[in-house]
Amino acid sequence: MRKERKAQLVTAGVLAAVIAGVMIGRSGWRPRGIGYLLPSRVARAEPTPQDVIYGMLDAARQGDVRKYLRAYTGQMEASLRQAIAESTEEGFAKYLRESNAAIKGIAITEPQPLTEREVRVRVEYVYQDRNEVQHMHLEKVAGDWRIARMEAAERIKTLVPYGTPVE
Numbered sequence: 001m002r003k004e005r006k007a008q009l010v011t012a013g014v015l016a017a018v019i020a021g022v023m024i025g026r027s028g029w030r031p032r033g034i035g036y037l038l039p040s041r042v043a044r045a046e047p048t049p050q051d052v053i054y055g056m057l058d059a060a061r062q063g064d065v066r067k068y069l070r071a072y073t074g075q076m077e078a079s080l081r082q083a084i085a086e087s088t089e090e091g092f093a094k095y096l097r098e099s100n101a102a103i104k105g106i107a108i109t110e111p112q113p114l115t116e117r118e119v120r121v122r123v124e125y126v127y128q129d130r131n132e133v134q135h136m137h138l139e140k141v142a143g144d145w146r147i148a149r150m151e152a153a154e155r156i157k158t159l160v161p162y163g164t165p166v167e
């Protein structure tokens with residue numbers, strides 16, 4: 001057999017193995033006995049305060065009231081439950097979707113520790129015509145971060161509005 005033909009066969013075999021691996025991986029099949037090598041068995045890090053804020057914002061954008069509520073604790077959670085009871089879950093979901101529809105982007109800073117169980121996070125909301133900054137205080141409750149309170153949002157002057165074409 002010629003050298004070029006051997007190289008072609010090896011290349012085809014490697015390519016077939018890669019394609020088979022991708023197809024098997026997408027199907028969810030996992031071989032027994034080597035689970036400790038697979039990423040699905042790797043212990044996941046606990047969610048950070050930023051993860052909780054992004055999750056809350058995703059839930060609001062989707063109108064997922066239950067997921068949205070799970071991001072809160074204490075008086076904030078109680079106030080939100082009261083607001084839901086005064087309207088309806090469907091009405092509150094609509095309010096969440098509408099109030100978050102105008103947000104074009106989010107910037108979240110690293111949490112500033114206040115105590116062992118509390119952090120402060122600066123969240124900047126980017127809108128078409130303005131930016132707003134809000135500080136959120138999160139507490140660790142039963143091992144999970146939850147939003148305990150929010151400061152009033154401040155409007156930030158922007159030099160160039162979002163979406164302005166670059167010339």
